[in-house]
Amino acid sequence: VQLVESGGGLIQPGGSLRLSCAASGFTFSTHLMHWVRQVPGKGLVWVSGITKDGRVTTYADSVKGRFTISRDNGKDTLYLQMNTLRPEDTAFYYCAREGDYCSGGRCYSTGFDPWGQGTQVTVSS
């Protein structure tokens, strides 16, 4: 089971970047997926999540309207399109798989596992 992010780099404020997360070793289409970011030396911050079929997406308020999460289940790949980037978006970006189980008509999370190795995004002029 592996997740490998790519697409990070140095970008000027106001610019755009698309991150990719290639999944392998498991059935990608049966898992919710997420992006989490971390400023070096600081804590983890959830960015965005997407349902198994890609129909429902959720975002942190700090990126709503600027970032778009999507997935291609045929290519086993998760994406994060980041527009109108700001210096405060500078961070290490991780993708993560969320497990869940359903019982009695309700589904329960089994946490984010695994995480990719991350990709660095630096927004600076």
Place this chain on the structure above:
Amino acid sequence: QSVLTQPPSASGTPGQRVTISCSGSSANIGSTTVNWYQQVPGTAPQLLIYGNNQRPSGVPDRFSGSKSGTSASLAISGLQSEDEADYYCSAWDDSLHGWVFGGGTKLTVL
């Protein structure tokens, strides 16, 4: 400022038992389950506890989790030098409609 509150640091000597607290509200911990992650500096986080107290396969039984009301705790018994890492709690927040994390607790093994 993180939605979930953790102490910034904790410490213990080898063999000791250490607990890390995580305080939230009725919108998150009080209404759903808590997950814990371990992050060794320079590496990606790893799932340590899910569903308040369940250990993924491969996680030693020295690690245990509990929840009461709007707070949760992670306990590490028989502390080992390899446990030195940052620990994060996490839960879904019904008000924010998103996942929230604690600010992290840096565990030092003296």
